Amino acid sequence: MLLTLLGASGGAVYSILTTPKYQATTALFISVRTSGDSTTGELVQGNTFAQGKVKSYAVVAQSPRVLEPVIEDLNLDVSAKALAAQVSTSSPLDTTVLEITVSDGDPVMAANISNAVAASFSNVVVNQLEAPTGGQPSLVTIEPIEPAMVPEVPYLPNTRVNLVLGFLVGLALGLGAAILRHVLDTRIHGPQEVQVVTEAPVLGGIGFDPEAKKRPLIVHADPRSSRAESFRALRTNLQFVQLDSGPRVFVVTSSVPGEGKTTTTANLAIALAETGARVAVVDGDLRRPALADYMGLEGAVGLTDVLIGRADLKDVLQKWGRNDLFVLPAGRIPPNPSELLGSAGMAKVIAELGKTFNFVLIDAPPLLPVTDAAVLSKFTTGAIVIVAAGRTKRTELAAALRSFEHIESKVLGVVLTMLPTKGPDSYGYGNYYGGYSDVDTSKPQLKA
Structure with missing residues (x-):
């Protein structure tokens, strides 16, 4: 245009x-x-x-x-x-x-x-x-x-022809630029691009919210919003994953930083807890932990202390809200995160959480910068990969998924975040806008 x-x-x-x-x-x-x-x-x-x-x-x-x-x-x-x-x-x-x-x-x-x-x-x-x-x-x-007569109007410039010609030239250039941009654009914009890279299903789509940094826990802060409904739709789809008996322990990761994995993990945990399930959410990012800050909890003591034997698991788990939701912060940042996360102690912690809780969500670092998420996935049911629409490139997602090829773990699904709420790339989740909500908002919501 x-x-x-x-x-x-x-x-x-x-x-x-x-x-x-x-x-x-x-x-x-x-x-x-x-x-x-x-x-x-x-x-x-x-x-x-x-x-x-x-x-x-x-x-x-x-x-x-x-x-x-x-x-x-x-x-x-x-x-x-x-x-x-x-x-x-x-x-x-x-x-x-x-x-x-x-x-x-x-x-x-x-x-x-x-x-x-x-x-x-x-x-x-x-x-x-x-x-x-x-x-x-x-x-x-x-x-x-x-004989020649004095002309009344000039033959040049022909304004009408110039306008039409300029319009057609501009239209041709615009269409060419749009087609070229589409061909050269390797970013993932919707489920179609995800399906080109992987056969893993798209578990859900979360719309873009410019106020997400101010209200990261949208399921708790505004439970009737369309974005909160998107997380509940994701929760519903996740409940159909891994129907076999056994613990449901999921690693939540992404390709690169800034794709919304921590926000997705926290809101999904809250949405799962709303159903009456016992849920534990673990900050497995021992390099740049953020879950405790998002949840409004003290994060000085946590997973690192449990792994080095300085604290018991039951002593560092912190209850959040009125439901059976417990948070395990990362604790202090260790010098050897990959070794700790791949240790027998970590396997023991995950096994113990899997016996105690219906769902365990582990917020892990991105896959491309470090291998922590791939290491953690060995002890879990599988991985959920977060993909930011309009930011993550197909090559980045493909490289991230290759991290699981030589590990006895699998990618359970992909969650698209930052989806546009309007236009051809918008996704069909969270279109209730204050209609149905399975949260009783007539009662005041508890803060952490």
């Missing part, structure tokens, strides 16, 4: 900046004189001769021999070559009519030059070029049939 508007505007600007040009045309009839008792054949022969001559006369009309007298008569300050560039000639097909057209910035001058060129041309042809020897009159006659 922008390039189309620029093209049309360019056509308008070109029309404004172009110096107006006017055209005036003189039409001359050329014939060959015959005697009064000429036969039909002689008349046809004379007409054919005149038609053949017209092609040569069109060149003569632009010659210096014709134009120099015009320059002298009108006191023009131009050369014959420059004046010839202003003069054009034409002849309608199968006629002996010669049209002499002159263009000039002055409409009056255009008409005067056209008439002057016609008069000079007639004199040169009749009295010089076609004059017979012996002083006999020329057999060629040239008569003006339509």
